[in-house]
Amino acid sequence: MKKKVLLMGKSGSGKTSMRSIIFANYIARDTRRLGYTIDVEHSHVRFLGNLVLNLWDCGGQEAFMENYFASQRDHIFRNVEVLIYVFDVESRELEKDMHYYQSCLEAILQNSRDAKIFCLIHKMDLVQEGQRDAIFGDRELELKRRSLPLDITCFRTSIWDETLYKAWSSIVYSLIPNVRLLELHLSKFADILEADEVVLFERATFLVISHSTRTNYMDLHRFEKISNIIKQFKLSCTKSHSQFQSVEVRNSSFAAFIDVFTSNTYVMVIMSDPTIPSAATLVNIHNARKHFE
Ligand code: GTP
Numbered sequence: 001m002k003k004k005v006l007l008m009g010k011s012g013s014g015k016t017s018m019r020s021i022i023f024a025n026y027i028a029r030d031t032r033r034l035g036y037t038i039d040v041e042h043s044h045v046r047f048l049g050n051l052v053l054n055l056w057d058c059g060g061q062e063a064f065m066e067n068y069f070a071s072q073r074d075h076i077f078r079n080v081e082v083l084i085y086v087f088d089v090e091s092r093e094l095e096k097d098m099h100y101y102q103s104c105l106e107a108i109l110q111n112s113r114d115a116k117i118f119c120l121i122h123k124m125d126l127v128q129e130g131q132r133d134a135i136f137g138d139r140e141l142e143l144k145r146r147s148l149p150l151d152i153t154c155f156r157t158s159i160w161d162e163t164l165y166k167a168w169s170s171i172v173y174s175l176i177p178n179v180r181l182l183e184l185h186l187s188k189f190a191d192i193l194e195a196d197e198v199v200l201f202e203r204a205t206f207l208v209i210s211h212s213t214r215t216n217y218m219d220l221h222r223f224e225k226i227s228n229i230i231k232q233f234k235l236s237c238t239k240s241h242s243q244f245q246s247v248e249v250r251n252s253s254f255a256a257f258i259d260v261f262t263s264n265t266y267v268m269v270i271m272s273d274p275t276i277p278s279a280a281t282l283v284n285i286h287n288a289r290k291h292f293e
Pocket of ligand 1: 009033160
């Protein structure tokens with residue numbers, strides 16, 4: 001099942017950087033060496049076995065943009081499942097950015113009316129921490145207003161923290177078929193394990209696909225933090241020519257297990273009952289694999 005995902009926004013806004021970090025194992029520092037994208041760069045990313053993301057990273061220099069809206073209009077904007085539009089929060093050309101964004105929406109309305117639209121207010125690390133909420137709020141409001149009649153979802157992102165994972169997990173989540181069924185199975189699995197929480201991560205990207213939570217947690221950003229930390233750890237393992245397999249973290253009040261699950265996923269199980277031995281949880285995880293393949 002192929003899903004076309006358009007990645008657009010002005011030159012230098014950070015499109016190739018985020019794609020390289022999420023899908024090609026770059027670390028944030030490496031993106032400083034990326035050159036301009038010439039025309040469109042296509043990549044196919046296999047996701048959860050039979051879902052293939054067909055990513056179109058559209059170079060954002062003006063000459064290319066004009067071309068997408070004119071001579072390549074049908075080719076670019078046909079059969080789009082998801083449009084991701086990236087805005088550089090520090091851009092000094094807001095009106096021009098909006099003009100290109102609205103041209104893009106027009107082309108989407110004509111060619112792929114049902115496409116889901118995500119706007120990323122990117123490079124938020126460059127904004128002082130105390131001002132981030134206000135700036136994001138303003139931009140989101142403005143974008144929603146200018147996008148009518150289309151409904152859009154906005155995220156604030158930076159390649160320097162876990163916000164990138166939050167945005168991309170939500171985007172990918174919107175593309176997964178039968179996601180409700182998956183959630184139902186995961187919730188049953190959490191009940192059987194007597195786990196506080198069970199989280200499913202895609203194997204290559206470590207994006208969160210689904211979760212079942214049976215307790216109240218204060219930290220709403222825990223998933224993307226874990227994605228970010230484990231992805232960094234996986235990369236360090238690769239550098240030392242070993243493969244990341246599993247992690248167990250314990251303190252006096254809980255135990256967390258991250259382990260290979262199906263051929264396309266990792267699972268994380270959080271247990272707070274100290275009387276349940278690790279071996280029992282690991283056997284249960286092992287036995288559940290075949291039901292999720
Ligand atoms: P085109 O290919 O010309 O369309 O540009 P692009 O949108 O693909 O931009 P690219 O990913 O090449 O990034 C341009 C520069 O922005 C690089 O030097 C990145 O390191 C930097 N960059 C990307 N994301 C961030 C971010 O979140 N914060 C900061 N501070 N810099 C970023």
